[in-house]
Amino acid sequence: MTARVAEQSRFVRPLLDAVGSVVVGQSHMVERLLIGLLTGGHVLLEGVPGLAKTLTVSTLARAVDARFQRIQFTPDLLPADLLGTLVYNQADATFLVKKGPIFANVILADEVNRAPAKVQSALLEAMQERQVTIGETTYPLPRPFLVLATQNPIEQEGTYPLPEAQVDRFMLKVVVDYPTRDEEIEIMRRMSHGTPPPSVSPVVSPEQVLQARAVVGEVYLDARVEEYVVDLVLATREPERYGLRDLRGLVAYGASPRASIALALAARAHAFLEGRAYATPDDVRAVALDVLRHRVAVTYEAEAEDVASDQIVRRVLDTVEVP
Missing domain, CATH: 1.10.8.80 (Magnesium chelatase subunit I, C-Terminal domain)
Structure with a gap:
């Protein structure tokens, strides 16, 4: 078993290095995101704006070679905007399924507490059942499937408190803290030139992540x-x-x-x-x-x-x- 763990965890260090090449510090958040990835558990990130929550999630998704979708939750968001909808095709008088952004491996639900109850209910089915229903048909979501949600703890205007049933579906709630002084100096040096963050090459495939999950369970x-x-x-x-x-x-x-x-x-x-x-x-x-x-x-x-x-x-x- 020790040999299997060593074999399946070989991608961890390259993955941490890849994320670290873009994100300065925030090792606690990155480790918790990896725990979510290795267990299939959804993660709720809570922190003030500007702490690299979105950047970390998108970088991790690119390093895993996973399909990534960022969904900005707003008060006027509809369940169809999240799941997809049926589109009428006049040519043959049939309805075609247009799948929504939820059909991805890594979902960033940005400011998740700004969406109304119907959207939260639709997201809840996806999180718990790993499937969504469009019309009368249920569609499985791709594997691995992971929801990484963010919320702002200091601004409550225009927000909807998350239902307790949905909060319980998040495996981890991570409170993201400010960087240290040295980390903030490094962030300033990297980002104050106006150049975009470096691109990250994939270091692990979704199939390898699924294989690692099986070992984690043992x-x-x-x-x-x-x-x-x-x-x-x-x-x-x-x-x-x-x-x-x-x-x-x-x-x-x-x-x-x-x-x-x-x-x-x-x-x-x-x-x-x-x-x-x-x-x-x-x-x-x-x-x-x-x-x-x-x-x-x-x-x-x-x-x-x-x-x-x-x-x-x-x-x-x-x-x-x-x-």
Whole structure:
């Protein structure tokens, strides 16, 4: 198994180098995008404008030689603009299917929270079922299929809060932070000349990604690590049971069983990226915040006390016993 992991993960370093030739820093975001790619899990990127979210996603898609589509979500977007529609052909009096931009390998849903409920519902079917329905016919989406969505945390005017059911479909929610001082100097040097970013050549094929996914699913997860994953998730639902009495009244509801699945799979992918054929509690802890932060809803009391879900997840990680 170790040899298989080494064989299938050979593209990781060239892929990171290819993305790094265009994007300065943001290693955490790039690693989480790779975890999504290796597991088929969708990723929600949250950060202020100008942090290279769109550039990173498009560069990654080019490096994977995948078909990439950027969809700008707006309040007047219609489901047909996303999925496609039936077009009447007068020549033979039939309807032809015109597929929408959702039929791609990597979808960038830019400012996903600006689209109305009907569009979110259409996107939800694509994310969960990997298929879309146009007219009376259902069409499978290409493999691999990955939705990478962005949202702006500081501007709420003209936005529609994402339904909890849809937020739960994102495997990871990554908070994108500002670059460091040295990174920002390098960004300025690269981009202030007015020249476009360098083009990236493909370093891995979609078929290789699918083969790597199969190996990621076989990365060993010990029974004690599995129990640790479940304990972390249960602690978000029943904090007092795990000695977290200070969280009483702060958690409206905890993470669903989908979180346990996502946490185990993300830990396997993290171990795969490290070149290991087994996942450890450290792998679980490394990805836990990104897996759980959007699955823990806080109460009005928590909001009044300025307690966010990130703080609750960190308290859970600090308290639940590590095997």
